[in-house]
Amino acid sequence: TKEMLRQSDKLSAIGQLAAGIAHEIxxxxxxxxxxxxxxxxxxxxxxxxxxxxxLSELDRINLIVSELLVLAKPQAVRFQPKDLSExxxxxxxxxxxxxxxxxxQMHASIDEQLPLISCEENQIKQVLLNxxxxxxxxxxxxxxxxxKGQQVSAExxxxxxxxxxxxxxPERIPRMGEPFYTTKENGTGLGLxxxxxxxxxxxxxxxxxxxxxxGTTVSIVLPVCVKSASQV
Ligand code: ADP
Ligand code: MG
Numbered sequence: 370t371k372e373m374l375r376q377s378d379k380l381s382a383i384g385q386l387a388a389g390i391a392h393e394i395x396x397x398x399x400x401x402x403x404x405x406x407x408x409x410x411x412x413x414x415x416x417x418x419x420x421x422x423x424l425s426e427l428d429r430i431n432l433i434v435s436e437l438l439v440l441a442k443p444q445a446v447r448f449q450p451k452d453l454s455e456x457x458x459x460x461x462x463x464x465x466x467x468x469x470x471x472x473x474q475m476h477a478s479i480d481e482q483l484p485l486i487s488c489e490e491n492q493i494k495q496v497l498l499n500x501x502x503x504x505x506x507x508x509x510x511x512x513x514x515x516x517k518g519q520q521v522s523a524e525x526x527x528x529x530x531x532x533x534x535x536x537x538x539p540e541r542i543p544r545m546g547e548p549f550y551t552t553k554e555n556g557t558g559l560g561l562x563x564x565x566x567x568x569x570x571x572x573x574x575x576x577x578x579x580x581x582x583x584g585t586t587v588s589i590v591l592p593v594c595v596k597s598a599s600q601v
Pocket of ligand 1 (some may be wrong): 405407457464499503504532534536545546550551552553555556558559560561562585
């Protein structure tokens with residue numbers, strides 16, 4: 370246990386360092402972005418194209434840095450009782466227009482009167498967003514996504530996100546959630562790892578089931594808020 374403590378000290382020191390560096394990287398990125406936008410407005414032809422490439426590459430750096438920031442956990446997390454069905458609807462409405470564009474139908478079926486969960490709202494939204502985005506990205510030619518929320522035991526709520534997309538080879542499933550493991554041209558390979566980490570922090574878990582060409586179901590389980598359980 371002494372060795373484990375030393376390890377976790379080391380990890381939290383590394384986390385803090387990473388968070389510090391991430392913040393330091395973000396500020397110059399913001400000013401770079403601003404100047405490139407100015408440049409973009411004053412040049413023409415091929416140079417415009419270069420500006421667009423620079424902007425999208427900057428956005429990619431930003432995305433990676435923000436995902437690393439979640440991992441480093443610099444923010445003080447405040448757990449509060451929240452209604453999951455509201456969070457789910459919230460996330461789905463964020464994705465609605467993108468889904469329409471890609472010819473994807475999103476269906477939600479959420480049990481009435483789900484008990485509250487104790488969570489950091491933005492982090493759980495991040496998880497739902499990451500998983501729904503993966504489902505959408507598995508449907509390049511459109512398709513269906515079903516989001517289901519239900520109470521599975523006195524203490525647990527389950528949310529499952531199912532798509533009828535490309536699926537995953539069984540031997541690749543264990544690799545998902547490894548840092549930087551991606552099969553996408555523009556992927557970061559951080560979404561699932563970040564999600565898993567957030568769920569662990571909430572005492573929850575994540576499970577992936579998939580069949581090649583048929584689709585994928587990602588289920589997460591979260592503990593019910595103790596207060597709300599005792600009120601019921
Ligand atoms: P990214 O989306 O940036 O690639 P993730 O950590 O979110 O990173 O996902 C890692 C990999 O897991 C993806 O590149 C993809 O191969 C696979 N994956 C995740 N979700 C799905 C899904 N719903 N359907 C098919 N493959 C998936
Ligand atoms: Mg992803």
